Amino acid sequence: MKAIKGVLLTCDSALKQILLTMNEKQSFIIEDLDDNHVVIKADEEYRVRLEVEAELEKNSFDA
């Protein structure tokens, strides 16, 4: 039995793919649970959030 400290991220599957791509550059995922859940390292959470935000921002357009 093992207990690993981490942060559980709940998101849609599209966003999870972005996370997986990001993970290839710099690994932060501890365990890939299922389509909507990933456990990541607790101290990486802030950085991941920033990067996801930046990534999503690229996909939005203003009139």
Added chain:
Amino acid sequence: MNLLWLESPIQTSTLAAWVNREAKKTYEGALSMLARLHITTRSDAKLGLNPTFKASFRQAITGGGIHRSFGVPAEKDDKAAVTLDMLDAYAVERWETILHYMVSSGTGQASAKPSQGVLFLLGRSGLMAAGRGGAMQITSLGFQFLLHSPHAQLWELLLQYLHLAEERQMDLVEVLEFLLMLSTMELGRDYSTESLGETQNAMLEDLRDYGLIWQRKATSRRFYPTRLATTLTSSLPPLPTATGTAGSGAQAQGYIILETNYRLYAYTDNPLQTAVLNLFVTLKSRFPNLVVGSVNRDSVRKALSDGITADQIIQYLTTHAHPQMRKNNPLVPVTVQDQIRLWELERNRLKSQEGYLYTSFSSQADYEFVLNYAKQLGVVLWDNTAKRSFFASMEGHANIRGFIERRTAAAAGNG
């Protein structure tokens, strides 16, 4: 009420005879309530009022004695009488200074600072926090505070004041008494400070800063409650003139027109309202009595990141809608409502919860046993039987670890 004037306790049966049958239930409810408050004393079959309560209540009603529960009006007439307008203007000015300071702290524009006492209270209540360079910065709690009605804001601030009073070792009873006394005072009358206790005299200064009362000089022996104070316990609008000096009739009801194309017109010349709107609207142009702007993704996202929720924005737009808008049904255009909510959802695509992942259980039974325990605690956020692992929140970790340790210890003992 009749009991008030009866000197001796009365037979409950006699009392029951006063009440008609339909009102029986109300009567019994009232009796048990009074008993719980220790206002009535019940011995055997007799019912009487608590003597102290009886004495003071009689006094309060007849206005006799030297009680001061409704404040003591100043003896002499003030030489220069203070007009209602002046009091209102003062209250509005003070109150808006506080709010405006809060709003503008977020945007970095300088505005008139309220007094130290007010700043301290704002800091303590968590509405503002010291940010970079020690300057006060508004918090998300503060933003939400700004969107409330003045009445709610006032009470929130006063409640904070009560907490603070406790820490400052002020007599809470006196503080409360003074606040309630203020709320029963008559607007435009001057009251004497002489009957006030030491604590209450200290409060005068604070309340002056909030705009609840007005004094000519700090040492003045008389004070005037403003409309903010006298409407504390009533449902009247606390700031009748808060929405501007000119043409306030329409503005008191609302001033915002929001179109389906996200354009927003606000008929106001009030800098505070403009500043509040600026929290979630991109303002385009400004005329003497009109501000034009639009609700767009950037402006709403900025508001959301400040901690304002979509519901609060919509709520604000609804309560301050222009009378013209009230003809529409629903009041705020559905497209705009939905879009604001969508923008909020977009921000919350990623949800994170800290905790522990439990995995590599030696057997299925082991896994189910621990999982059941964790489920009873209500800390399981995710579980998967096939993978034989589950994720539990931070709070549950100590308990679960203890549980597993006890189990392994017991298993070792047996084997």
